[in-house]
Amino acid sequence: MRFRRPWTGAVALGLVLAALLLSACSGGASDSASTSSSADTEAVNELFKGTEGVPPATSPPPAKGKEVWWISCGQRTQACKGYAAAGQEAAKAMGWNLHVIDGNLNEANGYATAMRTALAARPDAIVESSFSCSTVQPELQQAKQLGIPVIGVRTVDCNDAGVGPSLFTVPMIYSEEIPDNKAFWTGWGAHLGEFITADSGGKAKIITAFGQGDPQFKFLKDGFDKAIGECADCEVVAEVPWTTTDLAPNGPWVNALRNALTKHPDADYVAWPFDTNAVDAGGAKAVLQSGSDAKVISGIGTAPGLDLVRAGQIYAEGVASDSAWFSWAAIDQLNRHFNKQPSVPQGIGYVSIDKDHNLPSEPGKPFTSKVDFRSLYKKAWGVG
Numbered sequence: 001m002r003f004r005r006p007w008t009g010a011v012a013l014g015l016v017l018a019a020l021l022l023s024a025c026s027g028g029a030s031d032s033a034s035t036s037s038s039a040d041t042e043a044v045n046e047l048f049k050g051t052e053g054v055p056p057a058t059s060p061p062p063a064k065g066k067e068v069w070w071i072s073c074g075q076r077t078q079a080c081k082g083y084a085a086a087g088q089e090a091a092k093a094m095g096w097n098l099h100v101i102d103g104n105l106n107e108a109n110g111y112a113t114a115m116r117t118a119l120a121a122r123p124d125a126i127v128e129s130s131f132s133c134s135t136v137q138p139e140l141q142q143a144k145q146l147g148i149p150v151i152g153v154r155t156v157d158c159n160d161a162g163v164g165p166s167l168f169t170v171p172m173i174y175s176e177e178i179p180d181n182k183a184f185w186t187g188w189g190a191h192l193g194e195f196i197t198a199d200s201g202g203k204a205k206i207i208t209a210f211g212q213g214d215p216q217f218k219f220l221k222d223g224f225d226k227a228i229g230e231c232a233d234c235e236v237v238a239e240v241p242w243t244t245t246d247l248a249p250n251g252p253w254v255n256a257l258r259n260a261l262t263k264h265p266d267a268d269y270v271a272w273p274f275d276t277n278a279v280d281a282g283g284a285k286a287v288l289q290s291g292s293d294a295k296v297i298s299g300i301g302t303a304p305g306l307d308l309v310r311a312g313q314i315y316a317e318g319v320a321s322d323s324a325w326f327s328w329a330a331i332d333q334l335n336r337h338f339n340k341q342p343s344v345p346q347g348i349g350y351v352s353i354d355k356d357h358n359l360p361s362e363p364g365k366p367f368t369s370k371v372d373f374r375s376l377y378k379k380a381w382g383v384g
Contacts, residue, residue, distance in 0.1 A: 038201030047195050048358060050351030052321075053175055055332065055373050056344050059380040063338035066096040066125065068331075069118035073130035074105035074244075077276050078302040079323060082366065083129050083153070086324035090331040093374075093383055099123075103131060105244045115139035125149045125170070125334050132214050133158040133167055140167035149337055153330045154216075156181050161215035170333055171343040178348065185216045186223035188273065188319055191350040192299055193227025195318035196234070196269050199295075203233040207260050207294065209240040209253070209272040209283070220273055237264045247281040254282045261290040271297040271318065275305030284313040301353055301367030309355055310363060317353040322369035328377050335381070347371070 070087045073080040084100040091098035101117055104110035115136045118126050126148060132155050133140055140158070143150050144167060151170035158164040160182040171180065178184050196204055210224070211217035228234050238260040246253035261267070270287050278284040278298045287296050296313065298305055301320030308314040329346035336343060351358055353367060360368060378384025 038203070040198045040201055043194070043198035044352075047191065047198060047352040048354075050358075051175070051177065051191075051349030052351065052369055052371055053345075053347035053349060054371055055329070055347050055376045055380065057376075057380060059332065059377075059382075060336060060339035060341055062094045062096075062381055062383065063335055064095070066091075066094075066334075066338065067121070067123045068096055068098045068125045068127065068334065069121060069123045070098055070100045070127045071111065071114045071118060071129060071131075072100055072102050074110075075100075075102040077105070077280060078304055078366075079275065079300050080105075080130060082302070082323045083327050086327035087127060087129075087331065089324070089374075090328040090377070093378055094331055094335060094381060095383070096331075106131065106135060107245065111135045112139055115143075119143060119146065119148065122146070123148060124338070125151065127330050127334075128152045128155055128168070130154040132156040132161060132216050134161045134163045134215060137164060137167065143167075144169060149334070151330055151333055151337075152181055153326050154181070154184065156185065156214075156216040156219065160219075163215075170337045172330065172333060173343045173345050174329070174348040175345045179345075181216070182219055185219035186226075187350065188299070189220040189223030189225075190227045191223075191319040191352070192271060192273060192297065193224040193231075193318075195316065195352045196271060196297060197227060197231040199316070200231075200234065200268060202231050204231070204268045205235050205237045205264070205266055206269045206271055207238045207240065207257075207264060207267045208236050209242060209257060209270070209277055211243065211273075212241045213243045224271075224273075237267055242277075242281075247276060249280070249282050251281065253277075254286050257283055258286050258290060261287065261292050261294070265292065267292065267294045269297055270294045273299045273319070275300045275302040275317075278308060278314055279304040284308050288313055301351075303364050303366045306353065306359060306365070306367065307363050309353065309359060312355075315354065317367070319350050320353050320358075320367045321348060321350055322367055322371075322373070325369060325371075325373050328373060332377060332380075347373070 152168040159166040242253040295315035297318040
């Protein structure tokens, strides 16, 4: 995993000159500047440019007649629903049947229930989407005993979580720089922290809101903390942690956020990693209603989140990826497994988004990569 250079005296000197001009950056709805006047222009532009590559150019032919079950993290959220829908699209292109079952954000032990339902169907493979191995460890052990391959996407394997052996039998390699799920989450947090560091010119007071109770949230926070730790004049003034069940509208998390905003009126930034915090839990509205001048930094790049960027309730999506790319990549990795070939890097990376950079041209749309990965996958699979 590549972490960008720490803040040094030479960079600080460059901030004075960098603040005079924010040059155009790729992918925005317009080319006008919207970052802070004190921002490190070069670093901000690098983050807007992002780290995306391209999917693999070659592939084995599609395996025939496969039945795949997709365990969704929670169909009531835009992100989880989008991952599943893209998985169905990719599986259809491959000629497979893909069944989606809702883990319901683990309410009433929803993840284990969904996994047991999938196992009962004896599918050719299972995709575990965006919840960690540790929440369904017995079910994954059963899958391994039954010889049912499982790939975890945007998740953490049990060995990385420190609770047992690796139970994801199909590796998910996002890119050369992101070789596994642990690296993915660490990098997600790092990109978020690097955006605040660069946008603030290396001086920020931050209220953070990271998840807890799931190993992937720990790795995400580790990446963020490392990036912010390299910023000499950045300070986390308050932490407002949450679990998934805390994110109900007007629930315990958003009330704790309101209290933090009241206690820290001098905060420059309020940062969380997911649009679920901003939209579903009401975090962006809470910051607006508080009267705080803090910039809201979110993540993922969902359509509702980006509409709040347009409306000015979210200053920027500090880190985002095209959610559909993850799903197409997972289907590609499964096909390689069915053909007895190893997983390969998929070209997935991170970008930052604000009102002038990487924002879709129309409201109501999620972030879409400039890389036409769908066509590239179809060409490699021989179906396009």
